[in-house]
Amino acid sequence: MTRTVPIRDGLFHVPPSGAAPPHLIGSRCDDCARSFFPSKNQCPRCSGRALAEIALSPRGTLHTYTVIHQAPPGYAGPVPYVVGRVELPEGERVLAPIVGVAPSGLRTGMPMELVIGKAFDDPEKGEVVTYQFRPAREPVRP
Amino acid sequence: MRPVVVLGVGLIRFGRYPDVPVAELGQRACWAALDDAGVAWRDIPVAYCGHAFQGSTMGQRVLNRIGLTGVPIINVENACASGSTAFVAAYQAVASGMYDVALALGVEKMSFKGMIDATRPDDIERPLGTGAMPTKYALIARRYMDDYGLTAAALAQVSVKNHANGCRNPYAQHQRRLTLDEVQQSRMISDPLTLYQCSPTGDGAAAAVITTEAVARQRSAGPFVRVAGCAVGSQVFVPGEPDDISEITKRTSRRAYEMWGGGPDDLDVVELHDCFTIAEICHYEGLGLCGEGEGQHLLASGATGIGGRIPVNPSGGLLSRGHPVGATGMAQIAEITWQLREQAGERQVTGAKAGVTHTLGGGGGMACAVTVLTR
Numbered sequence: 340m341t342r343t344v345p346i347r348d349g350l351f352h353v354p355p356s357g358a359a360p361p362h363l364i365g366s367r368c369d370d371c372a373r374s375f376f377p378s379k380n381q382c383p384r385c386s387g388r389a390l391a392e393i394a395l396s397p398r399g400t401l402h403t404y405t406v407i408h409q410a411p412p413g414y415a416g417p418v419p420y421v422v423g424r425v426e427l428p429e430g431e432r433v434l435a436p437i438v439g440v441a442p443s444g445l446r447t448g449m450p451m452e453l454v455i456g457k458a459f460d461d462p463e464k465g466e467v468v469t470y471q472f473r474p475a476r477e478p479v480r481p
Numbered sequence: 482m483r484p485v486v487v488l489g490v491g492l493i494r495f496g497r498y499p500d501v502p503v504a505e506l507g508q509r510a511c512w513a514a515l516d517d518a519g520v521a522w523r524d525i526p527v528a529y530c531g532h533a534f535q536g537s538t539m540g541q542r543v544l545n546r547i548g549l550t551g552v553p554i555i556n557v558e559n560a561c562a563s564g565s566t567a568f569v570a571a572y573q574a575v576a577s578g579m580y581d582v583a584l585a586l587g588v589e590k591m592s593f594k595g596m597i598d599a600t601r602p603d604d605i606e607r608p609l610g611t612g613a614m615p616t617k618y619a620l621i622a623r624r625y626m627d628d629y630g631l632t633a634a635a636l637a638q639v640s641v642k643n644h645a646n647g648c649r650n651p652y653a654q655h656q657r658r659l660t661l662d663e664v665q666q667s668r669m670i671s672d673p674l675t676l677y678q679c680s681p682t683g684d685g686a687a688a689a690v691i692t693t694e695a696v697a698r699q700r701s702a703g704p705f706v707r708v709a710g711c712a713v714g715s716q717v718f719v720p721g722e723p724d725d726i727s728e729i730t731k732r733t734s735r736r737a738y739e740m741w742g743g744g745p746d747d748l749d750v751v752e753l754h755d756c757f758t759i760a761e762i763c764h765y766e767g768l769g770l771c772g773e774g775e776g777q778h779l780l781a782s783g784a785t786g787i788g789g790r791i792p793v794n795p796s797g798g799l800l801s802r803g804h805p806v807g808a809t810g811m812a813q814i815a816e817i818t819w820q821l822r823e824q825a826g827e828r829q830v831t832g833a834k835a836g837v838t839h840t841l842g843g844g845g846g847m848a849c850a851v852t853v854l855t856r
């Protein structure tokens with residue numbers, strides 16, 4: 340089996356053996372209740388210093404998107420690729436790779452869900468995985 | 482605060498100068514500004530140098546070539562707003578009474594660089610490939626298109642207008658007329674932004690000499706180009722919009738207008754930060770030239786062309802004049818100064834009495850500088 344490593348620690352959590360969907364790790368300001376991703380150690384809105392770690396909602400809507408045909412330096416994945424901002428119920432708009440949809444199928448406002456998937460292969464570390472969003476599928480009920 | 486006037490401006494044509502050291506580019510712009518002002522470098526008591534990528538003591542590297550006079554040289558970095566921020570700092574030095582004369586310089590050599598990436602090496606946006614400047618503006622464009630029914634063709638028209646203006650500007654990097662088809666058919670960078678909807682990187686330098694109105698009057702009867710208002714702003718918290726470019730433009734321009742005692746309806750000419758086509762549409766609204774969502778209609782009406790109600794970017798803007806980032810704000814100051822003096826040649830806006838410059842720096846808008854000049 341391929342070894343997978345997160346693109347960075349502390350950004351997302353994948354519960355073992357599919358017990359629950361993965362979630363992004365954010366922080367919430369004790370003073371003004373705003374939530375942020377990635378986590379912050381101080382609130383940029385009210386300067387509060389007390390922030391608690393929270394599990395952000397794994398679903399949101401596509402606020403905006405673009406298909407990138409010329410990748411910037413430092414990016415090692417396939418081109419072209421889709422990037423979007425997904426608005427979560429907590430109010431944060433997360434900038435993330437968008438997968439599982441052809442460019443012609445993209446619409447602002449479409450429901451999206453978090454998935455953890457491959458960013459690129461690293462010859463030393465193995466498969467590097469990241470947070471991504473894809474169009475939301477109907478919830479599977481057992 | 483004492484009334485401050487622009488005594489002289491100068492720039493070199495933006496473009497690619499592989500064989501000229503960056504310090505010499507700055508030196509040439511300073512020569513032009515000093516000659517235009519009729520002032521010798523040895524009579525300048527303080528200088529401010531804006532640049533973003535040139536390393537330490539850039540201002541000294543330029544000005545030491547002109548003469549070792551020992552004056553304070555203050556280097557200013559605010560990304561793409563570095564030059565315009567240096568100008569505001571120079572204004573403050575003179576208006577406050579600390580100095581009677583100041584030189585402001587913007588200089589940048591970046592023809593060695595490709596696409597500008599707003600990320601730092603440890604940013605998560607770098608490996609994810611989400612942090613390039615065209616991407617940030619493409620995301621703004623897509624949302625704007627869906628919110629206000631802006632079409633890809635209407636968006637591309639910004640570049641057609643600004644390249645037509647740049648053809649009339651001997652200092653512009655791209656002096657080439659482009660058709661709508663050429664703009665839309667150029668290589669896709671980040672959908673909907675094609676290559677000719679992205680400002681070119683390049684090399685350039687621009688400078689200005691400013692002084693008090695009292696000192697200027699000792700030299701000539703005028704009329705003088707006066708610094709009527711200026712402001713520098715940074716971000717406030719805008720929910721969900723880490724790359725906001727609109728709120729910061731609104732708030733910073735309102736501060737400059739308030740200092741001037743005028744408003745967008747009193748402006749005759751505008752140089753704004755069209756780093757990408759969508760930025761010009763958004764900044765029409767941010768600067769108050771039209772209402773929210775009306776930017777595309779203002780453009781389509783012809784109001785922002787030379788000869789229109791409120792000409793925008795007669796120089797060609799960043800899209801055509803070019804965008805060596807630290808030099809851009811000072812090039813805008815030079816352009817508005819020439820427009821107000823009726824020295825803008827083929828691109829002259831008839832009877833211009835008040836003009837504004839606007840630059841944004843950083844990924845989205847981390848810094849904003851706005852200056853109103855009047856005659």
Ligand SMILES: [Zn+2]
Pocket residue numbers: 368369370371372373382383384385386387
């Ligand atoms: Zn807070």
